[in-house]
Amino acid sequence: SLVSPAPLSAFVPSPSLPSTPGTPSLSTSALPPPSAPSNPSSKPTSSSSPFPMPVRTSLSTFTGCPDSSLTLSNPLVSLAPECPPLGLESLRVSDAQLRASSIQRYGLGAHRGRFNIQSGIHDGDMYDGGWCAAQKDQNQWLEIDARRPTRFTGVITQGLNSIWTYDWVTSYKIQFSNDTHSWGGSQHQASLSFQVFPANKDPETPVLNAFPAPVVARYIRINPQTWFENGTICLRTEILGCPLPDPNNVYFWDNTPKTTDKLDFRHHNYKAMRQLMKKVNAECPNITRIYSIGKSYLGLKMVAMEISDNPGQHEVGEPEFRYVAGMHGNEALGRELLLNLMEYLCHEFEAGNPRVVRLVTETRIHLLPSMNPDGYETAYKLGSELSGWAMGRWTYENIDLNHNFADLNTALWDAEDNEMVPHKFPNHYIPIPEYYTFANATVAPETRAVIDWMQRFPFVLSANLHGGELVVTYPFDMTRTYWKGQELTPTADDPVFRWLATVYATTNLAMVDGDRRPCHCDDFAREGNIINGANWHTVPGKAVFSLLRALTSTLPPPPPPAFDGDYWRLLNPGEYEVTAKAEGYHPVTRWCRVSYEDNPTLCDFRLTKTPKQRLREILAKGGKIPKDLLLRLRQLRLRKLRAQRQAQ
Template sequence: CPPIGLESHRIDDDQLLASSMLRHGLGAQRGRLNMQAGTNEDDFYDGAWCAEDDGRTHWLEGDTRRTTKFTGVITQGRDSQIHEDFVTSFYVGFSNDSQNWVMYSNGYEEMMFYGNVDKDTPVLTEFPEPVVARYIRIYPQRWNGSLCLRLEVLGCPLSSVSSYYAQQNEVTSTDNLDFRHHSYKDMRQLMKVVNEECPTITRIYNIGKSSRGLKIYAMEVSDNPGEHETGEPEFRYTAGLHGNEVLGRELLLLLLQFLCREFQAGNSRVRNLVTQTRIHIVPSLNPDGYELASQAGSELGNWALGHWTEEGYDLFENFPDLASALWAAEERKLVPHKFPNHHIPIPEHYLAEDTMVAVETRAIMAWMDKNPFVLGANLQGGEKLVSYPFDTARPLSETLAAAPRPPDYEDDHPELQETPDHAIFRWLAISYASAHLTMSETFRGGCHTQDVTDAMGIVQGAKWHPRAGSMNDFSYLHTNCLELSVYLGCDKFPHESELQQEWENNKESLLTFMEQVHRGIKGLVRDQQGEPIANATIVVGGINHNVKTAASGDYWRILNPGEYRVWARAEGYNPSVKTCSVFYDIGATQCDFVLARSNWKRIREIMAMNGNRPI
């Protein structure tokens, strides 16, 4: 049977009970498989359930709120940098009323089950015969360190939930898609089948290879696959930066099947998306990590197995830290005249052969440079929220750091620097979170700590989990593309039986977010002969971050509704300015520019010939 949902939080906190707890941060609600301790382990968010003393009568109880056939449990020790706490043996009890308990026995005596040998590795215990009941209890008998436990329970529901609200959340998908986990070979085969079913709107290609030589496959969905159409924005979804966060991989494979079938069936929304957008989908950026995680399977890999690449890199934060370079230049008053506020070049030292950069990261960066992406999202796991840039926390400026402080002043927090596009990023993040069936239900709290999203399901990366060199910050500062991270849920590697529900949770969000690429302004920048001007700069008044035109002179600038002064500038041309209005309806406002040749270039040449003396 599949897991009943302690790790995924389908089992609510009030369905978990314990005989006692060591303190509030180690209560029954912390006893979920793969629960992570906060940075400070002595707070309300510690890494397991722990009993108050060393008695052998303590228990951890789960209530499934329905008749369930229990087939086994998965146990794990305490997540901690300091303690080595795990249960080595235990009894199991069952009840239908939470008052009268029957212990699992072998016919003669209560049956002892054997648990963990370390604190991190999950251990599966299958019952020789299933037991039908509503409640289950674990009674630890021996342990290492303190009595601490994290748990998942395997069970098949035999009756419907005795709660109207829970029934509302149980969805069976009407889409006839392939709801299962796909190995590397299966993924390749599925993409091939989609390509054969929809050859006129799909194309398979790869963006590079992993360190073990596996190709990183991508699929393009567009009415003219293989070419950039002038005026058509490019969008990307990626998943699997961390190989053990597999839900994103499966959702993107489901999305490919869905787009193909709905396009053929004449679904007008999907047809509009495919004919007006060039969509790129990469289900697995770290195939090596996935292979490692999938060997352990859905519940038995620990929190970290397969997270990194074969060479040990965390791909999400393996990019050049351009934000710190920008802020240092701002401190020295070099922006924008000597240091750009957009398309910041990659530092020389980062491009050197011996730099600590993953081959996968190099492939992703080359792919970003090659295609004029406008909007993208990377799908991750382990939390449920949408995160947007900046992910880097800005260090205190020298002037602020030198300012006098009162003696009791405490500030470990660098300042939270918002991007110039902060309001637009919030709009984009809300477009995903609010269309998701459960992401904005933040009354449940976060997966591991309290809700960090102010009850909205969205958060700026640096406020929640600051880190330098993220894919999102790099995309924003080096290219035109606004990139966000979507964290899909508490369980990084959900059981196959949960994929239908997760598809329904995310389907509307995946489509709505793609449609946001058509919000704002777009246009062509040409010279007076009608020739396109590549690499022209588009400046929007009031937003200190510019974009550039693509090779065919076209540009897109995602903006919130409002009226904007917009300039087009290019080397050797006189700038041009317009007022452009953005409306609430989806559909970018056309805002074209024609630039006249400037005489400045010729004047400078003459002055140079004259030794730069006045003429």
């Protein structure tokens, strides 16, 4: 029970799910977005669905009238644009490539007009949720410089992300240029510059307008024409386009960075994920094993891959590690990272890479690429960018798996406040609350599967891969002061967790880039790109559950005892006083020195049985108590009686 499975969380910017050829296109008749309020002074009402539903349309030609009313002149036609996003959301498009006619303030500048960008809790800071123009007229624009000739095929827009105001653009024009001086519509359709695209009806629903024919240019402008009447001109956008060779560039070859690894670098839906895992297993059968930890609500297997020199066996002195990804189904990058890690470890082990060989032979690695396969499939089917920020994030039952584990923090802290720890209440293995085990408890089958998984394997360390921010969080993730949204709440092992988080953050090239900008509304670079989870935002019921539970259980069915004496504790280098205890045995205390070497430090204990324990074992076997032991027991009883009489 000296194992400390550490649930670090690595957050990485998550590229959106890809467009899927053959997926039925969505139209306003099939998926109506929430309507704008009829009363200008009222807030828009939410739709019946818990998710923003995407809208995909073609270029729907409108004719502008002097009174700014709009008349639809051709029916909606769903077209799947053939080009991928330029990268406003993924930050591949830099801030220097974005320009605007005017801005309300820096926090609402052109650099904030990125698709799916999130605002902070407080409006008015440097990190608001979109671009907003300073004036409310039809001369405002947001400009994107592709920096090379590009075949533009469509535009996706959203309104301002804010919990305090409601602002979005309801229609806009598109202009193109090669020099920023001459602006016009498509070379294929001279009237395009006079045509108006339908835009948003609420702040979050993505609306895609696909052009009827591609337009080749370097610059593209979005020129809002109308907006929510009780708001102002604000939007977030993504541009769809294919880069073309630049005839003015003396370097004729494509200098776009490309991967040199032989990895299947693409998005994988559930079927493709299973196929890739089987392929890796077939290529490296001696070091890999595929197994299921359970099933999702819709019956999809939650498959994991074990990578070890002896798959299926726990080896004494070999730590067990797990990576979990896809807790939120719409966070695509974690799944792909783990799938590529499977491929990489297999290929490099076969090639004799010393570092990989050592990892595989000295560690038992478990990789779960998709904890929420139902959510991923939901988002994947909607195609590129159109899943929005929330579609597929939760399970099919609308459960956020990141908040679905039992809240063991509160139970521990209440016991500490009542001075019950450690004699009346344990501080190393917190029992699961009874309510959490009820059949009607709101606990997802995916969550129960992971809990069972944690109890079956003696994990020493774990990490969860999320999407959305580029930061490593470490426990605790819940504030001790229940009413505070942010509060530094360290564990007893805070130095170890900070060290682990720092190692990850300082070896990630993107995280150590001093010129990179914050993803959304927090600048983690000032703290070394690591943060105590509770000091960021409190999350009760998170997977820190695994930190508060060692791997010996009082709940049925208990895991098998460690007959081989295998125990682990993650510690920073130094000298530690360690005590080993067991019922029926004399406790033993010794000093253990943890060195800077890569190998684990052995600290063995040999416990001797107490006389009572020996007596119990003799009687349990039907034996008789030896005469000398009977005599000693009588003497002990007499001493106790004399002591009691003297005390009276």
